[in-house]
Amino acid sequence: MSIEPTADRLVQSPVFVLSSIRSGSTLLRCILDTHSRIRAPHELHLADLEVQLASPYVELAMQTSELGKEDIEHLLWDRMLHRELSLSGKDIVVDKTPGNLLLWRRLAACWPHARYIHLIRHPLHILESALAGRPEEDPARTEGLVTTYLRELEEARDELGGLTVRYEDLTTDTEEVVRKVCAHLDVEWEPGMLAYGSVDHGPFVQGIGDFNEKIKSGVVLPGREMPADSAVPESLVPACRAFGYMAAAR
DSSP, X not given: OOOOHHHHOSSSSOEEEEOOTTSSHHXXXXXXXXXXXXXXXXXOOGGGOOOOOOSHHHHHHHHHTTOOHHHHHHHHHHHHHHHHHHHHTOSEEEEOOGGGXXXXXXXXXXXXXXXXXXXXXXXXXXXXXXXXXOTTSOHHHHHHHHHHHHHHHHHHHHHHOOEEEEXXXXXXXXXXXXXXXXXXXXXXXXXXXXXXGGSOOOOOOTTSSOOSHHHHTSSOOOOOOOOOGGGSOGGGHHHHHHTTSSOSOO
């Protein structure tokens, strides 16, 4: 008899920030991690934690236990999130790894009661930031990666539900946006969240989150001015329309 996923989970309702790369997710995670009940660690890259069944005996053992390779990996992922809660003494865990967006269907299968925050940003600013941060990459490849993330974000937002947060609003109306996030997570608003630099959030290093001087400042800084529609390349027009940055007719 198969076991329902919820019976196996130590963390029943984790929170996932789903966003493209270069969308401001490190800023949001630092603000959330400042809350007394929320643990929002650096990017965990759960999808890259894989299980190897190294002998026919363990394969038979897992088959008898009705556990496939993905089931075992889900147990490992869940344990990693539980570890963050255990070490922090908090009761809500938020994972903001952008790569999660590319496997959102699997996350939903692993945690049927997961909650979601969809972080959007103007697609042109995402692309410009990605190009600046990946100078060694082929620009066309980077543009293709960004459009893939944005397409997945649109589908995940439509399918999963949850709260949508605009990066531009987060940097201009920070308190109002963070209050809405707190309400979504059913926690009390804490004013100290806006001074996220007052708390140690771990190192800001490449590979597990943003690492530039703005995030290291410890305060929310204003974003860039919105670009003109005419500056948006055709590849980004569908995402701009889907996320409300551009009218249906260009």
